[in-house]
Amino acid sequence: MPDLDNCTWALDSHAPAYFSTAFGRRPKVLELVRRFVSDFHDRVVLSAMPSRRRSSPRASQLSMAAHELLENALVYGGPDGGSHFSIAIDPDPEDPANRYLVCIKTRNRADSQQRAVVCQRLHALSEAEDPAAYYIELMTASARRPDGSGLGLARVRVEAQMDLSCVVDGDELEVVARARIPREPGGRG
């Protein structure tokens, strides 16, 4: 994971800030990505030097989303499969003066069962009238199930407040999380 001070991105407020990389299956990666996403947000949106102590509330939401999506990609991508991760924070095309559009993507090889499960879960989430109530339903069911939690995507939707979609491309699965966030007073631009 690169040091933020050595990353380059445009400091013009109307230019995109983008970072992309690929990982093997190493649990430590998740902590690094969480920290990176938090710092990336605070640096780009708040123009704040990253704090080693605590992240901002929004940065915490984004780093949670990044963690959950990348963990899925690492787990289901298999031991040999690389997992791709990217985050972009762009001026929102619909309201560039006041908002950013954040886009987090993961991409990994996935078998047909995993592709079907993810697409089904995202469809159910998108159809839910009240995603928070649906999340509680999932938690209730998950608590009594011995195997995997099945909560990660719903957690991203509800707790990180991001919209989710997926794209199946051959044997690869791309999951995309998007959120519109306000420009902060004193931030870039």
Added chain:
Amino acid sequence: MSDSNPAIRSVATESLAAEGGAEGDLVEVRLRGSAELGSKATLDEFFSDVFAASQGRREVIVDLTQLEYMNSSSLKSLLSWIVRVRDLPEPQRHKIRLLSNPELHWQQRSLHSLVSMCGDVIEVEEREDRG
């Protein structure tokens, strides 16, 4: 209070430490670090110990003030223990108090979700990091 309740075994992984003990009618446990990929099995065993040690006690206090992050699998482990307690017959059921750190924003959201589901047995109390 029976002194024959089993002990809570401390656990420590590269990213996570959990420990606890009972005194009188209270059980106190503390999680520190980060509950990440691979932590679920560790936490399942830990909360199984907590469940056994808390039989007949009045309250279990779970200190999360130094828990930097908890992934969804680990959250499920915590949730499963809470539901197990809630499923106990009323006379055997104890309260669960979660101590949260307001500076760790994930806790506000995730613990709120737990309260929405199990508010009859848990309460959340904000505390500063107790170092």
